[in-house]
Amino acid sequence: MGLFDNFKEKNGAKRRPIPGEIPERRSYTGADGKPMQIRHPRSFADVEEIIDRLKDNLTVIVYLNELSASTAERVTDILSGAIYALGGGMAQLQKDMFIFTPDGVDTQ
Numbered sequence: 001m002g003l004f005d006n007f008k009e010k011n012g013a014k015r016r017p018i019p020g021e022i023p024e025r026r027s028y029t030g031a032d033g034k035p036m037q038i039r040h041p042r043s044f045a046d047v048e049e050i051i052d053r054l055k056d057n058l059t060v061i062v063y064l065n066e067l068s069a070s071t072a073e074r075v076t077d078i079l080s081g082a083i084y085a086l087g088g089g090m091a092q093l094q095k096d097m098f099i100f101t102p103d104g105v106d107t108q
Contacts, residue, residue: 042066047075050100051082057102064096072096 036059039050053060062079064072079100083090087103 036061039063040066041075044071044074047078050079054079054082054086054088054100054102059102060100061093062098062100064098 037053038061039046039053040063041047041050050060050062062075064075067075076098079098080090083100089101091099091101093099
């Protein structure tokens with residue numbers, strides 16, 4: 001028995017997240033059967049990766065609560081322009097939370 005054996009994951013148990021640690025990226029399935037992405041951008045630089053998911057025709061839920069008000073507004077503006085150019089839709093789900101859907105998915 002080694003010194004650190006007590007800290008190993010046992011029986012497939014998940015480890016607890018460390019405070020401040022970036023959570024794992026999770027994907028969910030939308031109504032159209034395609035994966036739905038959830039993103040928490042931390043800067044304006046993260047917008048490119050979100051637009052790439054939109055170009056892949058994936059539904060993306062974006063939480064803007066980790067951004068300053070001015071950066072959140074810039075991110076919303078650029079993403080709404082991108083989704084318009086791609087023929088998709090956008091809807092606000094709650095304060096600082098938006099859903100961006102590809103062409104053919106109704107956001108109403």
